[in-house]
Amino acid sequence: xxxxxxxxxxxxxxxxxxxxxxxxxxxxxxxxxxxxxxxxxxxxxxxxxxxxxxxxxxxxxxxxxxxxxxxxxxxxxxxxxxxxxxxxxxxxxxxxxxxxxxxxxxxxxxxxxxxxxxxxxxxxxxxxxxxxxxxxxxxxxxxxxxxxxxxxxxxxxxxxxxxxxxxxxxxxxxxxxxxxxxxxxxxxxxxxxxxxxxxxxxxxxxxxxxxxxxxxxxxxxxxxxxxxxxxxxxxxxxx
Amino acid sequence: xxxxxxxxxxxxxxxxxxxxxxxxxxxxxxxxxxxxxxxxxxxxxxxxxxxxxxxxxxxxxxxxxxxxxxxxxxxxxxxxxxxxxxxxxxxxxxxxxxxxxxxxxxxxxxxxxxxxxxxxxxxxxxxxxxxxxxxxxxxxxxxxxxxxxxxxxxxxxxxxxxxxxxxxxxxxxxxxxxxxxxxxxxxxxxxxxxxxxxxxxxxxxxxxxxxxxxxxxxxxxxxxxxxxxxxxxxxxxxxxxxxxxxxxxxxxxxx
Ligand SMILES: Nc1ncnc2c1ncn2[C@@H]1O[C@H](COP(=O)(O)OP(=O)(O)OP(=O)(O)O)[C@@H](O)[C@H]1O
Ligand SMILES: [Mg+2]
Numbered sequence: 001x002x003x004x005x006x007x008x009x010x011x012x013x014x015x016x017x018x019x020x021x022x023x024x025x026x027x028x029x030x031x032x033x034x035x036x037x038x039x040x041x042x043x044x045x046x047x048x049x050x051x052x053x054x055x056x057x058x059x060x061x062x063x064x065x066x067x068x069x070x071x072x073x074x075x076x077x078x079x080x081x082x083x084x085x086x087x088x089x090x091x092x093x094x095x096x097x098x099x100x101x102x103x104x105x106x107x108x109x110x111x112x113x114x115x116x117x118x119x120x121x122x123x124x125x126x127x128x129x130x131x132x133x134x135x136x137x138x139x140x141x142x143x144x145x146x147x148x149x150x151x152x153x154x155x156x157x158x159x160x161x162x163x164x165x166x167x168x169x170x171x172x173x174x175x176x177x178x179x180x181x182x183x184x185x186x187x188x189x190x191x192x193x194x195x196x197x198x199x200x201x202x203x204x205x206x207x208x209x210x211x212x213x214x215x216x217x218x219x220x221x222x223x224x225x226x227x228x229x230x231x232x233x234x235x236x237x238x239x
Numbered sequence: 240x241x242x243x244x245x246x247x248x249x250x251x252x253x254x255x256x257x258x259x260x261x262x263x264x265x266x267x268x269x270x271x272x273x274x275x276x277x278x279x280x281x282x283x284x285x286x287x288x289x290x291x292x293x294x295x296x297x298x299x300x301x302x303x304x305x306x307x308x309x310x311x312x313x314x315x316x317x318x319x320x321x322x323x324x325x326x327x328x329x330x331x332x333x334x335x336x337x338x339x340x341x342x343x344x345x346x347x348x349x350x351x352x353x354x355x356x357x358x359x360x361x362x363x364x365x366x367x368x369x370x371x372x373x374x375x376x377x378x379x380x381x382x383x384x385x386x387x388x389x390x391x392x393x394x395x396x397x398x399x400x401x402x403x404x405x406x407x408x409x410x411x412x413x414x415x416x417x418x419x420x421x422x423x424x425x426x427x428x429x430x431x432x433x434x435x436x437x438x439x440x441x442x443x444x445x446x447x448x449x450x451x452x453x454x455x456x457x458x459x460x461x462x463x464x465x466x467x468x469x470x471x472x473x474x475x476x477x478x479x480x481x482x483x484x485x486x487x488x489x490x491x492x493x494x
Binding site: 051075077079081083085087089090095100103104133151 | 362364388395433436437439440441442443444445446447
């Protein structure tokens with residue numbers, strides 16, 4: 001369970017990028033986080049992970065996010081970064097995938113089994129021993145998702161998971177998201193994907209929540225979306 | 240990635256390669272400044288590695304082209320200070336300074352080549368695993384690894400930026416002088432940002448200051464043999480005057 005209570009966050013003492021954000025995500029829920037470029041979606045996730053100082057209260061399973069609780073909090077969270085280049089740092093896909101689980105003290109056999117499971121699930125077995133710097137943009141994104149899934153986090157944060165993916169891989173990611181029972185927070189401009197994966201949507205604009213409700217109510221509300229510098233999902237825009 | 244090759248040299252235990260490389264560097268540096276004859280024999284090690292690892296001399300020089308001039312510049316002034324005649328070849332006198340200059344340059348080039356060959360045949364992770372086996376503090380090893388990755392990130396950013404620059408400045412060679420300031424500034428900022436993000440990403444996956452290393456292969460007899468034979472050979476080159484012995488043998492044969 002994630003709770004934000006009147007959270008304000010800053011980048012280096014500038015003006016706040018998140019402004020009085022409050023919401024609660026129950027266990028097992030999937031929330032879509034939408035908003036125009038610069039609305040604060042990435043910032044919200046970074047704040048939750050303790051990568052950015054904040055004011056107000058953020059809790060994960062009732063543990064408040066603070067310097068002291070970070071290891072415990074981060075253990076629960078898996079974060080797929082918007083830019084996969086910044087996510088992968090080991091030479092090969094395999095080495096990158098085992099990095100997290102080994103750090104958490106799992107033994108090698110268990111880790112190897114998990115790696116193979118996730119690679120099969122994501123249709124990536126061929127890339128197992130590839131060099132990260134030689135992957136295509138979309139392959140890199142899929143591999144980045146794999147490095148997070150292999151850690152089996154309780155809560156999954158995904159920042160733009162489908163950008164750079166071809167239609168087939170996009171569909172695969174959507175299906176994968178739908179199969180995962182974990183609590184999920186997904187930010188995206190791909191509103192059709194949000195429609196396919198999320199029951200609940202939070203709409204951000206300039207660092208504040210302007211709407212929080214069911215996907216049906218928000219994603220079909222042309223006026224609301226356009227007021228916040230956005231457009232209807234494709235499936236509703238051309239009748 | 241050169242280090243991912245598959246030659247017999249690549250397959251040696253990283254510690255064996257590390258020990259031999261260090262021994263090579265120490266012994267090479269220990270030659271006295273006029274001992275050019277003996278020093279020349281030391282070429283045998285890099286020469287052997289180049290021929291058996293599949294790494295080409297060309298790659299080595301291309302990768303080292305920025306440091307090589309610095310190494311060569313070190314001895315440049317010796318001929319000015321040390322003008323005493325050392326040897327005469329025909330009617331050309333070679334001064335002690337010239338000899339010591341050549342010796343210094345060779346030492347530099349040999350040591351660089353040996354280090355390069357180590358890096359080219361051993362992945363950084365294996366190397367660090369070997370360092371850990373020598374009981375170096377984990378903190379130091381992690382620092383080394385992070386530095387190495389940082390340099391990697393920097394070169395990646397550099398190539399992206401030069402590509403972006405040249406695409407918008409067709410027909411221009413290099414980067415215009417007045418753009419250097421902003422170019423360098425951008426490079427540093429970007430590298431720092433990316434290094435930051437990467438470090439965050441490591442922390443988010445449980446990194447707490449020490450790497451869990453990939454399994455290292457076992458140290459076996461071949462590795463031990465590799466160490467003993469090479470060090471023996473280096474010592475022979477260092478303390479026996481092989482060219483001299485060969486010369487007198489030959490001369491002896493003729494007389
Ligand atoms: N490192 C930073 N330093 C200062 N300001 C930043 C930094 N990163 C982002 N910002 C600012 O914070 C605001 C929100 O950025 P954020 O990255 O959260 O947006 P976003 O909703 O994820 O946008 P996008 O859809 O483009 O990814 C932006 O106005 C941006 O200028
Ligand atoms: Mg973003």
